[in-house]
Amino acid sequence: MTALAIHGGKKTFSDGFTLAAYPTVYPATAQKLSDLYLNTRAWSYYGEYERKFSAEFAAYHNSNFGVLMVNGTVTLECSLAALGIGSGDEVIVPAYTWMATAMAVRYVGATPVFVDCQADTFCMEPAAFEAAITPSTKAVIPVHLFGSIADIDTICEIAREKGIAVIEDCAHAHGGKWNGKGVGSFAAIGSFSFQQSKIMTAGEGGLCITSDEKLFESLCRLKHIGNALGSRQRQPTTPPPQGLVCHNYRATEFQALILQSQLEHLQQETELREKGAEFLRQGFESLPGLKVQARGHKATKQSYYVYAVTVDPSYLKPGITRDDIIAALQAEGVPEVFPGWCAPVYKHKLWNVEPEKYRVHSCAVSEEIIEHRVILFSLMWLMAPRDDQEKLFECMKKVMKELGK
Ligand SMILES: *Cc1c(COP(=O)(O)O)cnc(C)c1O
Numbered sequence: 001m002t003a004l005a006i007h008g009g010k011k012t013f014s015d016g017f018t019l020a021a022y023p024t025v026y027p028a029t030a031q032k033l034s035d036l037y038l039n040t041r042a043w044s045y046y047g048e049y050e051r052k053f054s055a056e057f058a059a060y061h062n063s064n065f066g067v068l069m070v071n072g073t074v075t076l077e078c079s080l081a082a083l084g085i086g087s088g089d090e091v092i093v094p095a096y097t098w099m100a101t102a103m104a105v106r107y108v109g110a111t112p113v114f115v116d117c118q119a120d121t122f123c124m125e126p127a128a129f130e131a132a133i134t135p136s137t138k139a140v141i142p143v144h145l146f147g148s149i150a151d152i153d154t155i156c157e158i159a160r161e162k163g164i165a166v167i168e169d170c171a172h173a174h175g176g177k178w179n180g181k182g183v184g185s186f187a188a189i190g191s192f193s194f195q196q197s198k199i200m201t202a203g204e205g206g207l208c209i210t211s212d213e214k215l216f217e218s219l220c221r222l223k224h225i226g227n228a229l230g231s232r233q234r235q236p237t238t239p240p241p242q243g244l245v246c247h248n249y250r251a252t253e254f255q256a257l258i259l260q261s262q263l264e265h266l267q268q269e270t271e272l273r274e275k276g277a278e279f280l281r282q283g284f285e286s287l288p289g290l291k292v293q294a295r296g297h298k299a300t301k302q303s304y305y306v307y308a309v310t311v312d313p314s315y316l317k318p319g320i321t322r323d324d325i326i327a328a329l330q331a332e333g334v335p336e337v338f339p340g341w342c343a344p345v346y347k348h349k350l351w352n353v354e355p356e357k358y359r360v361h362s363c364a365v366s367e368e369i370i371e372h373r374v375i376l377f378s379l380m381w382l383m384a385p386r387d388d389q390e391k392l393f394e395c396m397k398k399v400m401k402e403l404g405k
Contacts, residue, residue: 036257057209081244111136119365176301291309
């Protein structure tokens with residue numbers, strides 16, 4: 001075998017890769033955007049596209065109601081507020097997630113309590129959640145990390161027994177199904193993000209789904225300065241309940257229109273990503289020391305977001321680390337490969353919460369995965385042409401042969 005590019009050898013594929021740009025754009029959608037801009041001039045306040053998209057997105061995930069907002073952080077914040085969670089309350093969150101899951105808890109004045117993940121799915125370990133419960137615990141926010149699905153049945157059952165509210169953070173899992181039922185529909189509220197990097201995106205955006213009419217009413221008021229659903233601009237009907245601190249988190253018709261078009265392609269694109277993921281899994285797992293993040297244990301449709309592969313350090317030559325594997329892949333010309341968010345939330349560079357305002361239970365599994373094992377590939381790889389996926393596998397094989405034991 002020839003030397004690795006990182007050691008001065010020739011790149012295996014000197015003509016590179018042809019990853020398609022993401023998100024996919026559709027000319028028919030561009031035409032509708034143009035019409036909306038030029039002809040309707042109705043760009044906000046529960047317009048036609050917002051109503052259609054919110055309802056259809058909720059229905060796709062087996063929920064009754066959807067509330068569109070500006071991003072997937074305020075959807076979490078409003079979910080907590082709608083459930084009456086605030087100062088003095090504890091909310092259990094996974095250590096392995098994006099900061100927003102924990103920051104939303106701080107924004108409502110409550111205390112995030114970090115717990116560990118499962119070694120195979122990287123999602124919240126139900127036993128760790130149960131062990132962290134105290135009399136102050138009011139909610140738990142499992143995250144369907146990278147599209148894998150947390151053990152949502154078990155988490156909901158523990159929560160029900162203890163009288164704890166569940167919010168599903170579905171920012172990575174649009175269109176995912178657990179036992180045939182949409183993610184976000186198991187908890188009181190499911191929260192989605194449509195930020196630039198996500199599976200569905202309008203640049204920014206977020207949405208809450210729920211089947212509880214009371215929560216739906218509160219979420220509508222929370223995002224629209226206290227207005228009830230359907231109250232006309234400058235003609236409020238009834239006031240919001242006392243103590244419900246409402247804000248302006250309205251999104252626009254432009255966002256709803258773009259998202260509606262993506263929803264119409266979601267099933268087809270999810271299935272394409274699933275096929276790509278399974279193809280790569282077969283290749284990677286044939287190499288000693290590599291393992292792909294497990295699918296949700298009862299996932300009947302997994303909406304892969306980031307593709308996560310772990311390397312077992314004991315299979316590497318002495319002194320070689322996960323970061324060397326990534327650097328070697330990049331030197332071979334592999335784009336869109338990176339380490340796993342560098343740190344658990346409470347060790348992240350941007351995490352500046354005072355130590356007395358959060359708690360960390362043992363998160364040894366999350367720390368080991370994030371700091372030493374995980375290699376992430378962005379979702380473009382899952383939608384890439386098969387011959388690019390084959391080339392990626394060849395690069396990985398070459399790198400593991402040289403740097404593995
Ligand atoms: C992206 C993300 C969010 C928040 O979404 P924004 O729209 O960026 O505010 C929440 N939770 C997780 C796990 C995320 O990855």
